[in-house]
Amino acid sequence: MIQLDSISKSYGDKKVLNGITFEFRTGNIYGLIGRNGAGKTTLLKILMRIIRNHEGNVLFHGDNINTVDILNLPFVFIGDTPVLYQDLTAREQMLFICKLNKISKEEAIKKIQHLAKQLKLEEYMDYYPRSVSRGTLQRINIAIGMLRESNVYFFDEPFITLDPVQVDTVEQMFLNHKSTTRIQIISSHDLDSLETICDKYLILKDGQLLEFEPGTLDRKQITKLIGDSYDS
Ligand SMILES: Nc1ncnc2c1ncn2[C@@H]1O[C@H](COP(=O)(O)OP(=O)(O)OP(=O)(O)O)[C@@H](O)[C@H]1O
Numbered sequence: 666m667i668q669l670d671s672i673s674k675s676y677g678d679k680k681v682l683n684g685i686t687f688e689f690r691t692g693n694i695y696g697l698i699g700r701n702g703a704g705k706t707t708l709l710k711i712l713m714r715i716i717r718n719h720e721g722n723v724l725f726h727g728d729n730i731n732t733v734d735i736l737n738l739p740f741v742f743i744g745d746t747p748v749l750y751q752d753l754t755a756r757e758q759m760l761f762i763c764k765l766n767k768i769s770k771e772e773a774i775k776k777i778q779h780l781a782k783q784l785k786l787e788e789y790m791d792y793y794p795r796s797v798s799r800g801t802l803q804r805i806n807i808a809i810g811m812l813r814e815s816n817v818y819f820f821d822e823p824f825i826t827l828d829p830v831q832v833d834t835v836e837q838m839f840l841n842h843k844s845t846t847r848i849q850i851i852s853s854h855d856l857d858s859l860e861t862i863c864d865k866y867l868i869l870k871d872g873q874l875l876e877f878e879p880g881t882l883d884r885k886q887i888t889k890l891i892g893d894s895y896d897s
Pocket residue numbers: 676681699700701702703704705706707708
C-alpha cells in the first residue's frame with residue numbers, strides 16, 4: 666500500500682497539489698485523469714522522489730520513502746519520452762539495463778524475449794532507435810521499464826503515439842501484469858483505454874484526488890468534472 670499524507674506542492678505562487686491524503690491499494694490498476702496542467706506528472710515525480718521539495722509524506726507499507734536511497738526506491742516510473750542510447754539496438758539497450766539491475770544474462774534473455782513478444786517488438790529488436798517509428802520507440806521505452814521487477818509501476822501517458830492495434834497490445838500488457846501484490850498507476854488522457862483496464866479512476870482536480878469506480882461516471886460526466894476546474 667502507498668499512502669499519501671497531506672501532499673502539497675507549489676511552483677512559486679501556484680499551488681498545484683493541495684494537501685492530498687490518499688491510499689493506493691495493492692491489486693489495483695489506477696487511471697489518473699486530469700486536465701492539462703492539473704499536476705499528474707508532478708504527483709508521479711513526487712512518488713518517484715524526482716521532486717523532493719514538497720510538503721507531506723509518502724509511505725510505502727508504512728515506511729516513509731524519504732528514508733530510502735533514491736537508487737533503491739522500489740518503484741518503476743515509465744515516462745512518455747523515450748530516453749535511449751542512439752548507438753545501441755533495442756536488444757542491446759535491454760541487455761544493458763538488465764546488467765545495471767544485476768539480472769543474470771540467462772534471466773535477461775528470457776525477460777527480453779517475453780517482453781518483445783508481449784509488446785510486439787520482435788521484428789525491431791535489432792534496430793537502432795533512429796530506424797524505428799515513434800510508436801515502436803514508445804513500446805521499446807515501456808519494455809525497458811518493465812525489465813525491472815517491482816510491485817509498483819507508474820506510467821506517464823503510455824498510449825501516446827500508439828496506433829489502435831498497439832494501444833490494444835499495451836492494454837493487454839497492463840492486464841497481464843496485474844497481480845494481487847502490485848499497484849499500477851497510469852496517467853493518461855486516453856479514457857477508452859483507462860475504461861478497459863482500470864479498477865479505479867482518480868481525477869486530479871483543484872489539487873485534490875477524487876476516486877471513482879469506472880462505470881459510475883460516463884464520458885460526459887468525466888469531461889465535465891475535469892473541465893469544471895477551468896472555470897474555478
Ligand atoms: N518545473 C516547473 N516549474 C514551474 N511550473 C511547473 C513546473 N513543472 C510543472 N509546472 C506547472 O505545474 C502545473 C502542473 O504540471 P504537470 O506537468 O504536473 O501537469 P499534468 O497534469 O501532468 O499536465 P499534462 O496533462 O499537460 O501533462 C502546470 O501548470 C505546469 O505549468
